[in-house]
Every structure is written in structure tokens, then in C-alpha cells.
Amino acid sequence: MSYNKAPSITAETINPKVKLFNYEPCGEIVMHAERLQQKLDENPGSLPFQEVKLPPALSVDILRLTSLCEHLDFVQQITHCNLGNPQVLGQRPVTFFREVLSLCDNPTLLDKDETRALFSPCAIRRARRILNSLPGKDTGGYTDSRGIKNLRQAVADGICARDGFPSKRDDIFLTDGASSAVNLMMQILIRSHEDGILCPLPEYPLYSGSIILHGGTMVPYNLTEDCGWGLEIFEVKRCLEEARSAGLTVRAMVVINPGNPTGQVLSITNQEEIVEFCRKEGLVILADEVYQENVYSENKKFHSFKKVARSLGYDETDLSIVSFHSVSMGYYGECGRRGGYMEMTGFPADVKDQIYKVASLTICPNIAGQILISLAMDPPKLGDESFELFEDEKEKIHSSFLKRAKTLEKAFSSLEGVSCNTFEGALYFFPRFHLPLGAIRAAESEGVSPDTFYAHRLLDATGIAVVPGSGFHQASGTTHIRCTILPHEGKIAAMIPRFRAFHEAFMKEFRGSEPRMTDFRR
């Protein structure tokens, strides 16, 4: 009898589409950072870098700290600038959100006297209201696969208040964060590799990953770095036409606004052009609007694509738009809860029924995420007991983001061979590095891209983890890193001198005999 001793499933025999994509924000650099942290935990002092030791919630004057940082305590740990994961880096959650969540999880609290000393009256009222709207009046039940009716209504009302245009509950699907919603839409839209989806470059690799995994073809269009990562419609048109000539059916256009990894906020004129273009070409707009609360530029404001379309007089019969939002970003920062919604307008009822059916294969989104996204879209109002604290917390997070961004922007711009666009929104910088030819050759000889080479060297020397630009499909021949603004103000202040010292030494090492900076566009 011949028994099959080898495991039946090997890397050679799995779905080949799985092997075709990479997801760098959770990829090799992060794993390397984890290995280093583990080394530090097991053997403190074994690596050549130090991080400033701060209680995570401490509020400090960043400028004062910068001048004082030699007097502070230090600890050896990794500085994570790789992932948009604010609460892991010390951002405190919004009190009202957590009070409501805590009460919904344990409704017996609602009848106890002690509860009034621990929770705000409006959190208690909100928890009662939410619990009353749940099946079985508890958080333990499966819900409608689109989410709880009343919570979807709260989201629709929030969208309407934000945009000034109606939003319908039945257009809202609550989801386990935006990522699973994007995956669901790709599953619906893509029939074969002959279906194309327009995506920006640089792009957040959820899009390329999801398109590849579902068997479609990514049709990239370039954002223009020299115009502040602006989106030029003639470039999108060129890519669409090229894809069509190659026999692709292009079904949708992904727009990330505010941009990830590029941090730009689209102008309303630009958004209008996109709406007109997608309408004319019959493309679904897949609008990644998860950074809608992260706009810092005084001259820019967030406008949803639906609002722009409605303002132009276009309705559901004119074009299809899906807007993705999430509780992970904004001032909320509730990444681990996996809460989000998609609003889909301009889709026939029978298509929505099919989307409903696919969503029902995993039965329903998690209830804590459902509750949180409803709170994000319907936060405390003037007159609510929590309102003042809520506004204060929100404002503190926003102004701290702004301070950190300005500090980082100044630092990046002052580095030799680095150009950095003005930061308008989202949570990231995507500065460009013009590295010496020596560094490019050294990277080549190690078989990695120059950005990966730089990021690994940076991590090993300073403990600062950033994501190489190639993880976001930067334009060929350019070198970027993505760096979040999320470490605590004090940590940002303390990491800048380390970053600068590393960069200067790196440039010196690789410049060698070659005095001139070389852009290696090829």
C-alpha cells in the first residue's frame, strides 16, 4: 500500500493567486521589527538604539521636549511608524465610545446604582437605546448580514448630516472594517482577469492584493508627485484607454481620498472631474473615504464623492458609487474593533440582494464594530453630558496630529536628498529619497530595492520602522518610504535626531567618491 507521507498541501500547490500579491504594511519589515523587539525583550541592551520612555498618555510640549530630550529616561524599543495603528502608540480612545461599548457588553450594569458613578448619563441612555434595537436586546445575537437596522439608520443620518444630501438605510452595509468591504466589492465586480479596476499609484496594497486574489487585473494610474500627488484626469483616461485596447473591461475606479500613502486631499474641482469621467465611462467609483476626519490643510475640506455627484445634479441613475468608511482612522483610532460601513448608491436592487447574500456567508459583521461605527457617525451632541469631554478629546487628538505632522514635515524636508510634499490629510508622509548611486548598487548587490535597503538599515540602526515605498507600488525608479505621524509627540521629537544621524551617516557611507546626488529614474 503506498501512503502519501508528504503533506498534501505545499506552497507549490496552493491557489497561485495567493502567491502573486504582497501586503507590505504587515510584511517583511514588520516581521523584522518583531524579531528585533523580541531580541530586545530577551536581551536588553543588545541593539544600538534607544527610545524615549514616556507614559503613553502623557501630554508634552513637543518643542520643549526636543531641547530637553537628553535629560529623559530611555528604553530600548522599536518605534513603529509603519502602520496606521494609533492606540497601540498611546492614543487614548474616546471615552464616550468605550463607555457605551462597555455597557452594551454587560447590560446588567444598567440596573446597578454604582453604574451612575462610573458612566456618563448620556452613555447610559445611548447604551439602552442601542440594546433596545438589538435582536434579543443583547449583543450576543447574529444580526442582519448588513448590520442592525437602527445602527444602519444612525449611519445614514450621519452621512446625511455630513453631506446635506439624503442617505438611505438600505444603501448602508455595516462591515468588519473597510478592508472586508473592499474585498466584498472586488468579489462582486470581478469576473475574470479580463476585468480591470483602476487604482492609484502609489496605492494602499489592499487594492492590488484584493484585485489579484479575486482574479482581476489592476489598471494603475499614476498620481503626480510634482503636483502634490494630484490626480490628473488625462492620465486616468490614458490608462483606461490603454487597458481597453488591451481587451480589458474596466469596471471601477478606486480613489483614496484623503490619500494613503500619499497624504493629499483632492480638490473639489478634481473630484468633479472624476465624477464626470466615471459617469461618462460607466465606471463604478470605489471611494476609500476612511480618512475623512483626517484633514489638516486649512485650504482643503473633505467632500464625499456622493456629495460631489449630487451637487453636480447626478442621481442614482447616473452613476454608481461605493463609499468605504471605518472606525480605525479619524480621531476614533479603533482599529482592532473592526467596524465600518459601505454606502452603495446607484446599484439595482437585485445586485444589492446578491451582495447581501455574499455578506451572509459570514453571517454578520461583529456587533462591537457595528456599535462603534454608529457612534462615530452619531457622536454626542450639544446638550449631552458627554459633549464637552468628547469635543475636547477630539480636538486634542486633531491638534496633536497637526503638531506631529508639522514636526515631521520640517524634519524630512531638512534631510539631504529628501523631498517631502505638504501634508494635507490621512496619517502618513510619503517622502522621496534621492539616494547616492553607491546605495543603489549596494541594494542591487543584496537583491533588494533601494527603499527596502534603506528601511532595513534604518530599522537596524535606530529601531524606527517605516514601510518601503515599493510596498505601495511607487513609480518605477523612485524611492520613498511611508512614515505615519502616529508615535507620541515626545517620541517623534526624540526619534528625529536619531533619524537624522542615521540618514547623514548613510549618505556619507554611500556617497563615497561620488559627490552628486543621483536620481536613479530609469
Add this chain to the structure above:
Amino acid sequence: MSYNKAPSITAETINPKVKLFNYEPCGEIVMHAERLQQKLDENPGSLPFQEVKLPPALSVDILRLTSLCEHLDFVQQITHCNLGNPQVLGQRPVTFFREVLSLCDNPTLLDKDETRALFSPCAIRRARRILNSLPGKDTGGYTDSRGIKNLRQAVADGICARDGFPSKRDDIFLTDGASSAVNLMMQILIRSHEDGILCPLPEYPLYSGSIILHGGTMVPYNLTEDCGWGLEIFEVKRCLEEARSAGLTVRAMVVINPGNPTGQVLSITNQEEIVEFCRKEGLVILADEVYQENVYSENKKFHSFKKVARSLGYDETDLSIVSFHSVSMGYYGECGRRGGYMEMTGFPADVKDQIYKVASLTICPNIAGQILISLAMDPPKLGDESFELFEDEKEKIHSSFLKRAKTLEKAFSSLEGVSCNTFEGALYFFPRFHLPLGAIRAAESEGVSPDTFYAHRLLDATGIAVVPGSGFHQASGTTHIRCTILPHEGKIAAMIPRFRAFHEAFMKEFRGSEPRMTDFRR
């Protein structure tokens, strides 16, 4: 200029695989039940059925209630026997679980004096321990895509304690319930429609749905109703060989134990045969073990497939097994939280890396679900302050399930033309209905299957919602319904006379001139 006025996405132009599957537990009968409930809410008294009115957590003597039910209050509402959704039907959550969750959501509680009056000391200790193991010591951060290290360790330790064989943390992926884990595995295993997955019939339609959606081919094997829905290995072998002759590469065998919708528990001998078979044939065992805490038969016990394989002396090099578990079922009933794990053994490291990468596309499972599955696998122990209450709650749920099951089994067995197997495990009955020819013809003339016809009539007449057997791909020519044991004991007692009266009237109406029951196997 020719503008495309029609929406660009229609039901005709979406991914055709989406249209090929059905998911009946959330399907047409549920939507019809919702319509009826809405009708009742808007216009009470408009439908011809009543439901006994009981406070959801009331404990009643089911037999006494049966004789007294004419003296009780009634209310018009749907009796949901369609979905395994216990807490929506009045089951109370486990106190310890919710205390820990509530504290983890709102860690500021941990420092307050009032908290000691509201939470058990061991819930406070556990919450502290969990929070200390989280990145940023809070529930708001993204976690490793496989879940928090310490929570995965708790799950591995729980598996080891359950089975008596080692379990490794790095074999554990925490997931948003079992459904998303099954979807993930299908995505990994299926390369094209030439890849087949063996699935039991009747089956839980997550499997057919997920296989179709990922482009594979379901290779069904029949469970034998006459042998208590037993799994006969020669039948599986026959199906495997048939599939291979047809050119399919069969990659895995799904086994649901305890069974859904069929409620059987596999004997250990049967499990050993399956292990030997899959080992010999090089098939991955996809073991749906979500009902492992739902075993009621005195002669049966739950054994994980990994335990059976290790007991036979087989290790990781001999065969690949994935075990799926979830917090939705058992005595936990935490469906809406979407918590679960998969334990994968016998997979090479580079395959697990690829699975990790696919999981990272949606970044991480939700944290509340992660915490809950760790609590389910590491509940309070003797000596913990919560232990007694925990054991009491668990025992009450178990014994109530048993009472409800016995009541339903007796009721189904006593109906004319209905045969019903002994209930051994899970949460469902799957009785067979031998309907009169008249009913079959009436169903045909309405263009529906006889089980759908019966289930709709039952719902309209009594408000009792069950799922037609065709939703689970019952054997052709047979008629079943799936009915959960989950409504409250009092409601089950009260629904039985309604069910019986309906059934008798139905049989009388359609028997007509034909005196004999007809099995319409064809």
C-alpha cells in the same frame, strides 16, 4: 456625446459565481418571516397565530407548562427555529465572559472603587491579564493578523487540556467566527474548478457557497439517514473515485461533527476510518467542530480529529487537519461577536506564511471575538470566584437544551408521516416528512420544492420559521426541514400544539382521496 445612463453594474454583469450559490439559513424563508413580523408590528392581530408571552430568561417546568399553556398570555410574533442564534431567543450570556469583555472595553473601570461591587474579582484579574497582553495595553489596536499571541496561547493550552495532545500557538489563527476561517481555507486550497472538496450531504451551505464562490467544485458524499446520519467510508470513497475519474483533483474532505443540520455525533471508530482514509488519499481534513460543546447523547463524546489522528500515532508529517471552532455555539452562544479559531496542523511553514498574508489583507480579527474565544477555551477554574456561577450557568443551558431536544424529538416522532432520528448533538433536528402526493403536486404547481411549500405554509399558518431541507442539499426526492432547539422551553412547549394542528390540517388537506402516504423518492 453618448452618456451611459444605465447603472454600469447589473445582476447580469456581476461575478457569475456569486449567482450560483444559495444560503438558505439567511434566505427567502427568513425574509418572509421578517415581512410577517413587520406586518404584525404595524398591524397587530393581522395574522392568524399567537406566541406565548414569556420574559426571556424565565425558567419554567416544560411539562407543567404544556398542560397549563391555555392559561398564559399570548403575543403575536414569529417563532424563530431557523437559525442557531440562541441569545436572540432568550439565552443569557455567560456572566464571566461579559464581565471580562466589559472591563477590557473600558479599562478605566479597573481603577475605580465601584467596580469591585459590580464585577467578580476573577473577571477583574482576567481583564488585567488580557489588557497587559494587548499591543498598547488596550483593545483599540490592530493585532497580529493571526490574533494576539497570549490569546492564541490560551486557545492552544485549552486544546491541549481538551485533547491530551500538544497544541502549538503558531498553529492557531484567531478568526472572525468559523465562517470567515472556512472561506479563508477555501481561498487557499482552490485553484480552479478542477479542484474538488468533499462535503457531506445534507450540508451546512457555508461549504457549498464558499466552494462555488472561490471557483472550486463541490464533491458531495451522502450521509446515511437510516443509520442515524452516519458517515459510511465506502460512500466517501465511491464519491472520491467518481470525482477523480471525472478529472478532478480532490484536495480536502469537510466533516461536520457534531453534524449540522443532521445533529449526529460521529463514533470514534468512524472518525478513525476518516483519518485513515484522508491520510491514505492525501486529503486535508477540514473539521467543522463548532458544536463540540453540544453533545447530548450519553453514549457519545466529542473527539477532535486531531486527537483521533494523534491517538492513532499519526503526526504532522502524516496528514493535514484544520479544526474550526467558534464562540457562536456551545453554551457560549456569542454569535454576534464573531469570534473563533482555526488550528492547522500538518501544513508547511511557507504555506502558513501565505495564509497569514491572506489574513493580513483584512488586517486582524476583531478583538472582542479574540477575547471571547480565549475565555471559551480557558474558562474559570475551581478556586476562581466565578467558577461556581459559571458552572451553574453552563449546566443550566446544557440541561435546558436537553429538555427542549427531548420535547421536540417526541413531538416530531409523533407526527403522521414524519420520521426523526435520535438527537445526539449540535442544535438542530432534521426530521423527514413523507408528504401526500397532493402536497407534492401542489408544490410543483407553485414551482417550489415540497419542503419549501411545507415550510412556507407552516410559517404563514403558525408563525414558526424553519429552513427547508433543500437549503442543505438533502438527498434528491426526500423532504426535510431543519428546526433548531433554541426557542425558550416555554415557547417550544407552546409551539408544539400549533405545529401539530397545522400538520394534521395540512395532511388532511392534501391527502384528499389518496389514503396512503407516499415517499416521492425518484
